[in-house]
């Protein structure tokens with residue numbers, strides 16, 4: 705099964721070359737020229753396996769596309785940027801881009817980066833993810849069950865758990881959690897996340913009572929990671 709790459713780039717000739725190289729490298733690839741079209745495509749099922757996302761786009765810029773895309777999928781995103789200053793913004797914003805490539809680039813370099821990022825993403829796929837029966841998150845009902853027992857989470861706790869559990873083992877900073885799990889970030893302090901995490905842990909522990917498994921690990925100075933129990 706070929707991996708599918710979405711190229712978001714408003715410069716048609718650059719996009720055409722990149723798409724061409726990606727196809728030669730064995731990927732399927734498609735091109736859209738603006739941010740809204742990109743989000744529309746990323747929202748389809750299945751989402752692209754990887755998105756190459758230009759920052760300077762007409763209408764909605766690439767950073768906003770990335771922010772919104774992260775609510776839909778954690779599949780890798782490589783940013784394309786014409787200016788080095790944008791790289792700082794990219795990193796500073798902690799929006800969760802997987803890599804970035806500065807323009808001008810060679811299409812070969814793009815293919816090499818795509819390969820590397822996809823390989824990394826595949827390796828990071830959790831082998832020890834909780835079996836589907838253990839933790840079930842029903843988004844339609846805002847209902848989480850662990851081993852069949854309802855967890856009675858608040859919406860915030862549900863969203864936090866959803867974001868963390870989607871990528872077991874991956875460390876999320878408070879800023880990332882704020883961005884991904886909270887819709888109304890204006891009145892939420894990063895510190896509030898700590899108390900929501902504390903409540904989540906309590907509710908998870910209550911079900912697995914005394915197994916000693918730490919569901920949500922604190923990483924000092926960095927953030928939190930969801931750890932699936934060893935099977």
Ligand code: CA
Nearest residue numbers: 714758760761
């Ligand atoms: Ca552009």
